[in-house]
Amino acid sequence: PAPAAGPPPVSPGPPAPPAVIVLDDGQRIEVRTVALLGRRPQPRPDEVVEVLVSMDDFARSVSKTHARLRWDGQVGWLVDRGSTNGTAVQDATGRRTVGQDLEEQVLPGQQVHLGHRSFVLEVAPAGPGGVA
Known part of the structure; x- marks a missing residue:
């Protein structure tokens, strides 16, 4: 007899939508993995970061490398x-x-405060192009 066929291979679903960091000045930055935010953010030597988000802050309330945001496809950390x-x-x-x-968990739609600056975490719209 012929060997029993196993289950069909599972094809991966569509990739998770990226997050969008919407800064208080209107700037929009797409993030799929990890972002560092600050006045002039710099990763640690062993750290892998997708995007560096520089925030102008003349009051200097935002540190050079202020915070790290990790996007897991549904929520931010x-x-x-x-x-x-x-x-x-x-x-x-x-x-x-x-x-x-x-x-700390950050849900889409929540506002994050970094010193005197802030941003809202959003999910990019589905479909080609994502962020405008």
Whole structure:
């Protein structure tokens, strides 16, 4: 007898949509994996980062490398990188401070505060082109 056929191979689904960081000045930055945010963000020597998000801040409330955002395809995960003025996520219950050692969940639509600057995390629209 012929060997039994196994289950058909599973084809991967469409890739997860990227996140979009919408800065308070209107700038939009697409992120598929990891972003560093700050005045002049720099990755650590062993760190792999997709995008560096430079934020102008004449008041210097944003640290050089202020925070790290990791996008998992559905939600963001934020870590403060030892900033002077802190990082916080605004949700329905108020502001919650983001620690330096623990990733804090950021849902699409929530506002993140880095010093006196902020951004909203969004999901890029499906389809070709994504972010305009």
